[in-house]
Amino acid sequence: MLTIADTQFPSRLFTGTGKFANADTMLAAVRASDAALVTVALKRLDFGRSSDDILQPLQNAGHKLLPNTSGARTAKEAIFAAELGREMLGTEWVKVEIHPDPRYLMPDPIETFQACVELVQQGFKVLPYVHADPVLCCRLQEIGCAAVMPLGSPIGSNQGLASEPFLKIIIEQAQVPVVIDAGIGSPAQAMQAMALGADAVLVNTAIASARDPVAMAACFRQAVDIGRRAYEAGLGAVQHQANASSPLTGFLQQGVA
Amino acid sequence: MKLIINGQPQEVATDITLQVLLESQRIAPNSIALVRNGVITPRSSWHTTQCLPNDHIDIFSAVAGG
Numbered sequence: 001m002l003t004i005a006d007t008q009f010p011s012r013l014f015t016g017t018g019k020f021a022n023a024d025t026m027l028a029a030v031r032a033s034d035a036a037l038v039t040v041a042l043k044r045l046d047f048g049r050s051s052d053d054i055l056q057p058l059q060n061a062g063h064k065l066l067p068n069t070s071g072a073r074t075a076k077e078a079i080f081a082a083e084l085g086r087e088m089l090g091t092e093w094v095k096v097e098i099h100p101d102p103r104y105l106m107p108d109p110i111e112t113f114q115a116c117v118e119l120v121q122q123g124f125k126v127l128p129y130v131h132a133d134p135v136l137c138c139r140l141q142e143i144g145c146a147a148v149m150p151l152g153s154p155i156g157s158n159q160g161l162a163s164e165p166f167l168k169i170i171i172e173q174a175q176v177p178v179v180i181d182a183g184i185g186s187p188a189q190a191m192q193a194m195a196l197g198a199d200a201v202l203v204n205t206a207i208a209s210a211r212d213p214v215a216m217a218a219c220f221r222q223a224v225d226i227g228r229r230a231y232e233a234g235l236g237a238v239q240h241q242a243n244a245s246s247p248l249t250g251f252l253q254q255g256v257a
Numbered sequence: 258m259k260l261i262i263n264g265q266p267q268e269v270a271t272d273i274t275l276q277v278l279l280e281s282q283r284i285a286p287n288s289i290a291l292v293r294n295g296v297i298t299p300r301s302s303w304h305t306t307q308c309l310p311n312d313h314i315d316i317f318s319a320v321a322g323g
Binding site: 016017018019020023026039040041042044053054055056065067070080083084087088089145155156189204205221 | 284287289316317
């Protein structure tokens with residue numbers, strides 16, 4: 001079973017709660033995904049608008065909540081957001097994401113590293129969202145991050161595992177769980193990520209933007225499960241040349257004049 | 258007295274605690290975090306922390322996100 005920071009997770013699919021058409025669809029999709037860990041964002045309360053309480057139904061359904069620091073542009077802001085999340089939700093878990101660039105939402109590695117150092121020292125269980133940078137992931141695990149969350153491709157882009165060669169290196173070197181986050185656009189891509197040896201995947205946009213998010217969530221759940229089982233079964237080696245599966249005895253030619 | 262709540266000036270009764278402020282604004286206390294003058298105020302202190310004139314109070318809640 002997947003274990004992050006001494007907590008066991010019965011599912012290797014994590015989901016976000018953003019971009020759904022409404023709260024009911026989101027709750028139904030999260031339920032169908034069977035996700036063990038579900039991300040939420042933090043925001044100043046909007047007095048003028050009524051908002052659904054998304055927390056209570058998620059918590060009642062047994063999903064562990066992971067507040068993120070989305071919106072933070074610096075380490076200082078991310079640390080403040082993590083402290084807000086701890087106060088609000090009573091959790092020391094935090095997904096650190098710092099992406100000042102609104103066009104590609106690339107995570108800032110320097111601010112992210114600085115925030116993680118401080119948050120680990122404060123006792124947080126820190127899961128940083130980062131580029132698929134094997135060196136950075138090693139450094140983050142060295143300072144005590146509970147997991148690393150490298151991207152497959154830009155957030156919400158549904159481009160899949162554009163970073164695959166580097167994800168393989170990260171997985172090979174990892175001593176903490178690797179959660180592939182961002183860009184996974186289809187169940188096939190989630191399965192591929194799991195078959196590479198990822199410990200979990202985090203999917204939001206691909207579920208939320210599907211024509212039927214609830215059905216798609218169930219597809220992702222199955223894909224993640226199958227991908228993991230394929231990894232555990234041990235994939236055969238990839239070779240450049242052909243390697244016959246049937247005997248090549250040349251019997252068709254034997255006996256011909 | 259005047260408070261700045263989530264960036265907006267608001268007139269509220271004097272001598273109120275953060276707890277009373279929330280009740281007067283009809284804000285459910287579950288699942289929010291309060292920041293007074295840039296400092297997070299723990300839930301356990303809401304009923305003893307007095308609001309002072311021109312305090313900046315920021316109220317955060319959880320929203321959908323990835």
